[in-house]
Amino acid sequence: MNALPAYDPEQFSACAAAIADAAREFAAMGWTPATSSNFSMRMDDGDHVAITVSGRDKGRLGSDDIMVVDLHDHPVATERRPSAETALHTQIYRRFPDTRAVLHTHSRTQSVASRLFGREGRVRLQGWELQKAISGHTTHESTLDIPVFPNTQHMPELTARIDAWLDTGRPLHAYLIDGHGLYTWGRSMDEARRHLEALEFLLGCELDLRRLSS
Numbered sequence: 001m002n003a004l005p006a007y008d009p010e011q012f013s014a015c016a017a018a019i020a021d022a023a024r025e026f027a028a029m030g031w032t033p034a035t036s037s038n039f040s041m042r043m044d045d046g047d048h049v050a051i052t053v054s055g056r057d058k059g060r061l062g063s064d065d066i067m068v069v070d071l072h073d074h075p076v077a078t079e080r081r082p083s084a085e086t087a088l089h090t091q092i093y094r095r096f097p098d099t100r101a102v103l104h105t106h107s108r109t110q111s112v113a114s115r116l117f118g119r120e121g122r123v124r125l126q127g128w129e130l131q132k133a134i135s136g137h138t139t140h141e142s143t144l145d146i147p148v149f150p151n152t153q154h155m156p157e158l159t160a161r162i163d164a165w166l167d168t169g170r171p172l173h174a175y176l177i178d179g180h181g182l183y184t185w186g187r188s189m190d191e192a193r194r195h196l197e198a199l200e201f202l203l204g205c206e207l208d209l210r211r212l213s214s
């Protein structure tokens, strides 16, 4: 008798296609240099997450470059190695159960902003109309803080810092990692993509402002 599949293969295919499409477009923008970046989608209301295999060229993802993990980072029905940053994805799915997509990129703008604002611990966005692209923000007068966490290769240290931020009750739509890149997410791939595009634009504006006013 055949064992039941661990997850719905059609759901996996749909998520893998959405991840590959998004990643190809981000790569074309120059946001995923040299195999950097990682992407995931929650496949169901259970604990299946489709995520990029570690070290793959994110501009040319095929279905072999995307695999399944559970919400505690364990590969499901595969020997492949998930993203080195899988724990950052599964943390978001556990902490925000309505999240369906997590996106991480390494654009030049995000990388420079993370170094510059890392000294201050956060980027404070205020007065930009495009803040309204972030869910829950209905006016340019709102304040949107993007924390900058120190980089480390030790994921438990990073997830502990993110948990500590969340445990204070402050909102979190995205964060930067110093010298590294941006994480953001959404309740659908479309919402996550809108957040990523808006934040890329807003960080670029903040960098320009600093440059022009110095």
Ligand SMILES: CSCCC(=O)C(=O)COP(=O)(O)O
Pocket: 034, 035, 036, 037, 038, 052, 053, 054, 055, 056, 082, 083, 084, 085, 104
């Ligand atoms: C060459 S980029 C260094 C690792 C990284 O920051 C990244 O985003 C990609 O890692 P992955 O294991 O997900 O390929």
Ligand SMILES: [Zn+2]
Pocket: 036, 037, 038, 085, 104, 106, 180, 181
């Ligand atoms: Zn990275």
